[in-house]
Amino acid sequence: NTIFGIGLVTGLAATGDSIQAARQLLSNLLLTRNVKVDLQALSSKNIAVVQVEANLPAGVKPGRRIDVTVSAIGDAKSLQGGTLTLTELSDITGQVVYATASGPLTLGGFQAEGQGASATKNHVTVATCPEGGKVEREVPTRITSDHGYAYLDLRSGSDSFGNAVRISGRGLTDSCLV
Secondary structure: OEEEEEEEEEOOOOOOOOOHHHHHHHHHHHHOOOOOOOHHHOOOOOEEEEEEEEEOOOOOOOOOEEEEEEEEOOOOOOOOOOEEEEEEEEOOOOOOEEEEEEEEOEEOOEEEEOOOOEEEEOOOOEEEEEEEEEEOOOOOOOOOOOOOOOEOOOOOOOOOHHHHHHHHOOOOOOOOEO
16 A cells, blocks of 8 residues: 655755745745745745655554655755655545655765765665654455455465464354365
């Protein structure tokens, strides 16, 4: 179950977006806090518009923390030193919010510049936010088919007839297919 959202990373050291969308997103964020600022007065070099993604494990319960991946959408040069602002993560329709995410970013690479030289290792526009997501809603799941059958998949190493009988005798119907 992949969930995603569009967010804003702040605290960048002049490596953020230069696009209009970053300033608009920052303006919208400030409006949620009753702060109205003229769009032209905002500078976007310290912020970046990002896509935030996470995978919900099967059976995950509300309140559990999950890792999220953050990727720059605009022309930001680096997300190093950035912090993800509170972002809602929803399903593909965007209608149901399953988690929220925020927190400091961790990069798997670096970028350094000096007098006439520069060095870059790995991607600096993709980062993770370890345990930065919080599950807000459980994903509905079923263990039976439309016909009421439970299908068991016995993995190699524990795939004995005895295990199948023990599993089927623990509250599942007699009509289990093994």
